[in-house]
Every structure is written in structure tokens, then in C-alpha cells.
Amino acid sequence: MSRTLFRNVNILDCTGAPPYAGSVLIDGNRIKAVAPQGSSIATDGAAVVDGMGATLMPGLIESHSHLTFLDTPDLESLGFVPPEEHILRSVKNARKILDQGFTACNSAAAAKARLDIVLRNAIDAGDFPGPRTRAASPELAPTAGLGDVRLRHMHRETFAIICDGADEFRKTAREMVREGVDTLKINPSGDEFVPHARAHQTVMTEAEIAAVCEVAHMHDKRVAAHCRSAQSVKLALKHGVKVIYHATLVDDEACAQLEAAKDWCFVAPTLGINYTTLNEAGKWGLTTEIAESMGVRRELETGIRNMKELKRRGVRILPGGDYGFAWNPIGTNARDIEHFVNLLGFSPMEAILSATKLGGEIMMLENELGQVKPGFLADLILVDGNPLANVAILQDANKLLAIMKDGVFHKAPTAKQEAQRQSA
Amino acid sequence: MQRILYTNIAILDGTGTPPYPGSVLVEGERIARVSGDIVDPAGAQIVDGEGGTLMPGLVEAHAHLTFLDMARSIDLGFVPPEEHMLRTATNARRLLDAGFTSCASAASSKPRLDVALRNAIDSGDVIGPRTLAASPEMTVTAGLGDVRLSHLYRQNFAEVLDGESEFRRFAREMVREGVDTLKINISGDAGTVASPSRATVMTEAEVEAVCDVAHAHGKRVAAHCRNDASIRMALRHGVTILFHANLIDDARALRSRPRRQGSSSRRRWAIPTRRSTRLRPGASPRPWAGSAVSTGSSSAASTT
Numbered sequence: 001m002s003r004t005l006f007r008n009v010n011i012l013d014c015t016g017a018p019p020y021a022g023s024v025l026i027d028g029n030r031i032k033a034v035a036p037q038g039s040s041i042a043t044d045g046a047a048v049v050d051g052m053g054a055t056l057m058p059g060l061i062e063s064h065s066h067l068t069f070l071d072t073p074d075l076e077s078l079g080f081v082p083p084e085e086h087i088l089r090s091v092k093n094a095r096k097i098l099d100q101g102f103t104a105c106n107s108a109a110a111a112k113a114r115l116d117i118v119l120r121n122a123i124d125a126g127d128f129p130g131p132r133t134r135a136a137s138p139e140l141a142p143t144a145g146l147g148d149v150r151l152r153h154m155h156r157e158t159f160a161i162i163c164d165g166a167d168e169f170r171k172t173a174r175e176m177v178r179e180g181v182d183t184l185k186i187n188p189s190g191d192e193f194v195p196h197a198r199a200h201q202t203v204m205t206e207a208e209i210a211a212v213c214e215v216a217h218m219h220d221k222r223v224a225a226h227c228r229s230a231q232s233v234k235l236a237l238k239h240g241v242k243v244i245y246h247a248t249l250v251d252d253e254a255c256a257q258l259e260a261a262k263d264w265c266f267v268a269p270t271l272g273i274n275y276t277t278l279n280e281a282g283k284w285g286l287t288t289e290i291a292e293s294m295g296v297r298r299e300l301e302t303g304i305r306n307m308k309e310l311k312r313r314g315v316r317i318l319p320g321g322d323y324g325f326a327w328n329p330i331g332t333n334a335r336d337i338e339h340f341v342n343l344l345g346f347s348p349m350e351a352i353l354s355a356t357k358l359g360g361e362i363m364m365l366e367n368e369l370g371q372v373k374p375g376f377l378a379d380l381i382l383v384d385g386n387p388l389a390n391v392a393i394l395q396d397a398n399k400l401l402a403i404m405k406d407g408v409f410h411k412a413p414t415a416k417q418e419a420q421r422q423s424a
Numbered sequence: 425m426q427r428i429l430y431t432n433i434a435i436l437d438g439t440g441t442p443p444y445p446g447s448v449l450v451e452g453e454r455i456a457r458v459s460g461d462i463v464d465p466a467g468a469q470i471v472d473g474e475g476g477t478l479m480p481g482l483v484e485a486h487a488h489l490t491f492l493d494m495a496r497s498i499d500l501g502f503v504p505p506e507e508h509m510l511r512t513a514t515n516a517r518r519l520l521d522a523g524f525t526s527c528a529s530a531a532s533s534k535p536r537l538d539v540a541l542r543n544a545i546d547s548g549d550v551i552g553p554r555t556l557a558a559s560p561e562m563t564v565t566a567g568l569g570d571v572r573l574s575h576l577y578r579q580n581f582a583e584v585l586d587g588e589s590e591f592r593r594f595a596r597e598m599v600r601e602g603v604d605t606l607k608i609n610i611s612g613d614a615g616t617v618a619s620p621s622r623a624t625v626m627t628e629a630e631v632e633a634v635c636d637v638a639h640a641h642g643k644r645v646a647a648h649c650r651n652d653a654s655i656r657m658a659l660r661h662g663v664t665i666l667f668h669a670n671l672i673d674d675a676r677a678l679r680s681r682p683r684r685q686g687s688s689s690r691r692r693w694a695i696p697t698r699r700s701t702r703l704r705p706g707a708s709p710r711p712w713a714g715s716a717v718s719t720g721s722s723s724a725a726s727t728t
């Protein structure tokens with residue numbers, strides 16, 4: 001079994017403790033020992049990496065990933081990509097996000113029924129490089145819901161499977177369980193950019209939500225729900241949905257219910273997509289004026305206010321900004337960490353913990369992933385600089401001197417880099 | 425432009441001349457100079473061959489990059505398109521690693537796999553040989569590749585079609601998807617009980633329909649032809665690649681001019697696949713005058 005020793009590193013262990021100088025020993029795919037400077041560590045036979053003071057921290061974890069989205073400017077373009085090309089492009093995305101230091105991804109929906117599953121299995125088998133992945137279904141949505149891009153006279157599709165009635169939702173959920181998903185994704189609310197299903201509208205019936213949740217519970221799967229409206233959050237919680245995406249328009253009652261469920265549910269607001277839609281989509285014809293007329297600014301500002309309230313109540317809030325669209329492309333996912341600092345008032349430490357420690361929890365590996373601790377999985381990044389001083393450096397792949405997943409270097413530190421840093 | 429100079433090599437240039445010492449300069453994607461002397465290396469990256477042989481990358485004339493080394497052809501059918509695409513990408517890399525820089529496909533095991541692979545290789549997304557993409561094997565009910573059970577659907581590498589209009593429509597669909605080669609199974613094969621090698625199972629009209637489509641769109645037809653009648657039928661309609669051709673009565677048949685013109689390549693190729701070829705006395709797979717024989721081994725397939 002291979003052993004690697006990181007010595008002379010500044011350990012940001014993401015337990016919440018401040019960083020400290022020391023060494024970390026990796027044995028196989030796990031962290032064997034973490035030793036602060038001055039204490040001894042058995043290093044026999046280990047390959048030694050001299051960090052020269054760089055920050056060693058857990059790999060980043062994306063809580064709302066869409067590795068099968070293709071940076072398209074609209075939804076229906078996804079539907080035009082055949083499955084063969086689609087899986088190859090998903091493989092490319094997986095590598096891209098791992099290159100950016102994301103060693104784990106909790107999928108928030110696949111763009112076709114089997115893509116996430118096949119991608120996860122291929123990565124786990126070692127056939128293609130990528131982060132560890134929790135595979136999701138496409139978004140199960142009703143006619144006229146978010147993701148229904150059909151024309152009356154012609155079929156089109158995107159990332160959704162359209163279901164109507166509890167029976168259809170149940171059957172689709174079961175099919176996805178058979179194919180091997182970890183997460184069933186449903187769209188109980190609409191979204192501001194969908195004219196026929198707005199963010200404040202709750203478009204799935206309680207019976208439909210209940211049907212999917214029942215299947216999930218029977219098979220030990222998890223449900224994740226697109227819930228912008230307050231009512232959709234309440235219905236989702238009532239039926240045990242563990243991952244609530246957005247939650248932007250929650251009211252007092254929904255906030256109280258989320259607080260009561262904080263030990264078992266997660267909230268990910270997806271600030272990235274709202275931020276870039278409002279500020280950076282002009283090149284695609286979506287100017288700030290148009291975005292404002294769609295209600296995106298109000299949605300973002302209300303969401304920010306509500307996230308601050310949920311944070312105050314101790315709800316677990318995670319970054320992950322719906323990266324995978326033209327103006328919010330895959331690979332820029334670490335911007336959400338900066339959004340947490342700039343928009344939500346998180347301290348840099350809090351924002352980083354939400355992308356590491358809480359990430360391990362949303363990956364259902366609470367005691368194994370997202371912290372630098374003995375026994376944890378060796379998913380690590382070596383960062384040139386101090387992310388606590390500036391979380392934005394996590395967006396720069398050039399600052400990632402090394403990326404290790406499951407005890408194996410995806411990106412090994414090079415002698416050239418070491419020489420450059422020594423002379424700098 | 426990137427320049428690479430190979431020096432200190434024996435050049436096996438693939439023209440037919442014996443190897444000779446010299447150097448070869450590559451500029452960008454092309455060979456710029458082949459010389460018996462050392463050429464001026466200005467700015468080029470130098471590769472010292474240390475007396476090794478420099479020769480063209482190998483070319484597989486009967487490739488099945490979408491086949492998955494399975495013992496039974498029906499197992500191909502159980503692989504969903506997503507996994508199939510990824511395993512195909514892995515095969516492409518394996519074959520390139522083995523020195524094959526080009527592949528003429530002799531059939532794709534699902535309709536779009538070869539096409540998607542070729543495009544992904546050409547765009548640099550997947551590492552593999554340059555590829556000419558083929559359709560699945562267009563075959564008839566009871567022909568080579570029809571693995572359906574009467575009560576239950578199964579599939580492998582074939583599209584089962586009956587009648588010239590079905591063949592024509594499917595050929596057109598494959599042209600729309602972007603194949604370079606349309607593959608047809610005119611004869612049977614030893615592994616197919618209902619259609620042995622001596623059986624010619626496609627009708628003249630079916631073969632003609634596919635060839636019509638190919639000629640209209642500037643595509644090429646490749647045919648599984650073991651027996652003499654199937655070879656002659658293929659030749660009558662301008663099929664330019666004959667796979668197997670092992671039961672031919674008189675190799676002079678391959679010398680005749682094709683009756684139809686307008687095919688993208690008028691030279692005909694006979695490719696005796698090694699593994700599944702049983703030679704009859706007098707039917708030698710040696711180069712025939714006027715035709716070219718190429719090699720291909722039907723690797724990863726029990727029959728093709």
C-alpha cells in the first residue's frame with residue numbers, strides 16, 4: 001500500500017480549529033496520522049512531499065453539482081445531445097472539476113436518466129478521473145413545471161423527466177432506483193426564469209412529493225428537492241426530503257421547520273447561478289435589466305436575507321451554485337465559497353467549512369470525508385497561500401500545488417513548482 | 425509550428441523500398457522531409473532513434489472498437505449506450521497504445537458509437553486512432569447478427585432489416601448520423617446455424633438499395649462476403665471493401681471493373697480476417713491482380 005507524507009505544511013483541518021504547522025501521513029486511501037510540528041510521526045517508506053508552508057486542506061466538495069450539464073445558454077440544448085456524446089462530455093466535466101480541487105460532488109440532477117450513474121461507476125472503477133460522486137436522477141417535474149420544455153406540437157427535452165400524478169412519479173422513481181441512483185431529484189416549486197412556473201409557485205402536489213419520498217425511504221435512497229417557495233419547503237420537509245435546494249422564499253413557518261429539521265436536512269441556496277444571471281449573462285442577451293425584470297434581483301436579495309436567518313438558526317447551509325450553464329460554467333464552482341463570504345456574511349473559515357466538513361456530511365460520509373483527521377479518506381488539496389486570508393485563491397487551479405483523491409495524486413506536486421516557490 | 429526531427433533511424437517508409445538510414449522531419453501534423461542525410465534541425469525537438477526502425481503507424485482494416493472482448497455476441501446487446509461509449513473510448517486508447525494510428529471500422533455495435541467515437545477523437549476529447557466510422561451490420565432476419573428469440577428481443581452488433589425499402593431507409597439514417605462506411609452482411613457465417621458461410625442471404629435488391637444510398641451520398645459500402653455468389657453480388661453493385669472472401673471460386677472476379685461508377689473509392693479491397701477464415705484449396709488470400717488484400721483479424725468478435 002502506498003504511503004505519502006506531507007511535511008512542512010500548514011494544516012487547515014476543517015474541524016473548525018485554526019490552521020497549524022505540521023505533517024500528515026497518508027496510508028493507502030486514508031489519512032493515517034496528523035502531527036503538529038514538534039511531535040513525531042512514523043514515516044518509514046513514505047514518499048515525502050515538502051509543502052514548504054503551503055496549506056493542506058480537505059478537497060472541496062460541491063453540494064449541488066451538475067456534471068452532466070454542458071454549459072449551454074438554455075435548457076433545451078441539453079436535449080439535443082445524444083447519449084453517446086453526452087457521457088463523453090460528462091467525463092470531461094468530471095475531470096475539469098477535479099482539476100479545480102473538487103474531490104467530491106453531490107449531484108443535484110443528471111441531464112439524462114443514466115448519465116450520473118454511469119459516470120459515478122466509471123470514476124469508481126478508475127476508468128476516468130473525476131471526483132467521488134453521489135449520482136442523481138434527472139429532475140422529476142410535472143407538466144408545466146421547471147424542466148418541461150416540450151412544445152405542444154413537438155417533443156423537446158432537457159434535464160427533466162415529466163411525470164403527472166403520484167403513480168407516474170412513483171414509477172419513474174422506482175426505475176431510477178433500479179438503475180442505481182443515490183438521490184432522487186424532484187422539482188416541487190418553479191423558478192423565476194420559467195414563465196409557467198415561477199419561484200413562488202408550488203407546482204407538485206403533496207401526493208406526488210409523498211410518492212417519490214416513499215420510494216426513496218423503501219430503498220434507502222435520498223430525495224433532493226428544488227424548493228424556492230415557502231410552501232414547497234414545508235411539503236418537502238413533511239415527507240422527509242433531506243436536501244433542500246434554494247429555499248430562497250421561505251417564510252417564518254418554513255424557517256422554524258428547517259430549524260427543527262437541522263440535524264437531518266441540508267440547505268444549498270445556489271447563489272452562483274443567481275449572481276451570474278444578474279451580473280454576467282449580458283453576452284448571451286440576458287442583460288441585468290432583463291434579469292431584473294424576471295425577478296432575479298429580488299430573488300437573490302430575498303434569498304440572501306433568508307439564508308442569514310437560517311444560519312442564525314443553525315441550519316446547515318452549503319455552497320454549490322448550479323454551475324453548468326453558459327454564464328455560470330462548470331469549473332468555476334469555488335466562486336460560491338466567495339459568495340458565501342461576500343453575500344451571506346460567512347467568515348472565510350465558516351465558508352470553507354461549509355465546502356468541506358459539511359460537504360462530507362451531505363456526501364453521507366460524515367465521519368470519513370471533509371476533514372483532515374486520522375481515519376478520514378485522503379481527499380486533499382495543497383494550496384499555495386492561505387485561503388483564510390483570501391478564499392478566492394481556491395478558484396485558481398494554478399494555486400493548487402497538489403490534488404489527491406482517495407490517497408492517489410490526481411495532480412502531483414512538481415519539482416519545478418517547488419523550485420519556483422523556493423526562489424520566490 | 426511544432427517541429428520534431430527523428431535521427432539515427434532505419435526508415436521503413438511503407439512505399440515498398442527496403443529500409444534505409446536517415447532522418448525524418450515532422451512539422452505540425454505532417455511529415456515535412458525524409459532524408460538519407462541528417463537534415464538541419466533548426467528549432468526542432470530531436471528524437472534520437474538509436475538505430476530503431478521508424479515506420480508508419482499500423483492501420484487496422486477491420487476494426488471493431490465498439491466490441492468488448494466478449495465470448496458471446498449477445499452480451500454486447502446488454503451494455504447500455506452510456507457504458508458502451510465509455511468502454512469504446514477505452515478500447516480506442518488501447519489500440520493506439522498498441523501502435524495502430526488508424527482504423528477502418530468494419531461495424532459499430534450500436535448505430536452511433538463509431539460516429540461519436542470518431543468525432544470525439546478528432547476533436548481531441550478522446551485519445552485514439554484516426555477512425556473511419558461504420559454503421560452496425562445491416563443484416564436480414566435469420567442472417568448473421570440476428571440474435572433475436574421469437575419470444576424475446578435481443579441484439580448484438582446488427583440491425584435486422586428486410587426488404588429493400590427497410591435497408592434503404594436505415595442506410596439513409598446512418599448517413600444522416602455521419603458514418604463513413606455502410607456495412608452489410610451479404611453472406612452467412614460459420615457461427616450462424618440458419619445462415620452458414622455458403623448461404624447468400626441478402627437479395628440483389630437489398631444490396632443494391634444500400635449501395636444506391638452510399639453512392640448518392642459519397643459513402644463507401646463494406647460487405648461481409650464469405651462465398652463466391654455474395655462476392656459477385658457485392659462487386660456488381662460497387663462494394664469497395666470485401667471482408668473475408670475466403671470461399672471465392674475464382675479470384676479473377678476481383679479484377680473486373682465495377683459495373684457502377686461514382687463510388688468514393690473505385691479500388692476494391694479484400695480483407696481475409698485471420699481468426700475466422702478457413703481457407704479452401706485453391707482459394708488463396710494472396711494479393712490478387714487489380715485488388716488489394718489487407719489484414720484484419722476480427723479481434724474482439726467471434727464472427728463478424
Ligand SMILES: [Zn+2]
Binds near residue numbers: 064066108109322
Ligand atoms: Zn441545479
